[in-house]
Amino acid sequence: MESRPAVFFDRDGTLMEEVHYCNDPALVRTLPGAAAGLVRLHAAGWLNVVVTNQSGIASGKISLPQYQAVESELNRQLGGLVDAVYFCADSSSAPGPRRKPGTGMIEEAVRDLGIDIQKSWMVGDKDIDIECGRAAGCRTILVRTGYGALHSGSNPDFAADDVGQAVEIILQSKI
């Protein structure tokens, strides 16, 4: 399989508005630039991959069918351009290696999709997203949407106002 670069996106507060333990597809609102950004990345040959911690599944605040309904509504609003989604249901008190900042979900994606990690990026609104991306070998962008205004201690490669600006940075970067 030919190796392709990917952009790993956090979900809540990055691609869609932060909703505490979102369990209702009616609450899904994409953030500015998300849909257009995924179109541009796809056209330029990038894979769009979502990696999301969903501890609300472990704690019973979100049922699996509710999670799946939210995931599919988000992908619908993003024009069906999400190539793959990895979610981690672990609770924050007993995290496994897949829960960010652990790199397990990214490692799975690399195996499943034949991703070139050195050409890939991680975009998220929390320090754990940046730490995860860096540990996996990606370049990293912290967005200031969601919790992004509160998180700036993780030394991302770039900071962006929103996911649309993050995509701009990725498309303009020269390796």
Ligand SMILES: [Mg+2]
């Ligand atoms: Mg987030």
